[in-house]
Amino acid sequence: GAVVSQHPSWVICKSGTSVKIECRSLDFQATTMFWYRQFPKQSLMLMATSNEGSKATYEQGVEKDKFLINHASLTLSTLTVTSAHPEDSSFYICSARDLSGRATYNEQFFGPGTRLTVL
Amino acid sequence: GDSVTQMEGPVTLSEEAFLTINCTYTATGYPSLFWYVQYPGEGLQLLLKATKADDKGSNKGFEATYRKETTSFHLEKGSVQVSDSAVYFCAYSGNTPLVFGKGTRLSVIA
Secondary structure (H helix, E strand, C coil): CCCEEEECCCEEEECCCCCCEEEECCCCCEEEEEEEEEECCCCCEEEEEEEECCCCEEECCCCCCCEEEEEECCCCCCCCCCCCHHHHHEEEEEECCCCCCCCCCEEEEEECCCCECCC | CCEECCCCCCCCCCCCCCCEEEEEEEECCCCCEEEEEEECCCCEEEEEECCCCCEEEEEECCCCCCCCCCCCEEEEECCCHHHCCCEEEEEEEEECCCCCCCCCEEEECC
């Protein structure tokens, strides 16, 4: 149980295009999902907290117009990197909390990550 | 502010050696503590967790004890294997998203 999937697992795009990454909780409902970014050999940096049915909360320094987050249902959050540039190339990881009571309070379940390369 | 400090790597050990990766945290209240592992090219997997003081989390031979008096959650394994080579992240969560340490890269050589 508590499986989180991401799609695609990797994507290569041209500079200036937009890329959408999906994060799904497969066997539980997630009112809150999180988006992280990881640079090579570094830790995870929280980008934003995605709440179902409301606007995402972005961390300081993260451009909300650049990284569009939509959390339209209890099992799906999407991150769209708009007008991508080479500096946006990174490993993007989502996570979700299972609030059904099965999981330890505040435990987060992580997706496998999406590697974005912008040429 | 709240933070997690873990020992810097990389750590290189021979197979069957004893492993310790130190982790201390600064947080208010009573957070839950976690160790996550990231294998090359993959996402994060929960390795073990502890939700209250003196709890011991264990999995796959790894252990960590929630020490409130020293605000620590050190990761240990008695005998590492080559397959344990990965990056290990200590993390805690109060009423906020997980706060991660910088990660410790472990390489185990045969």
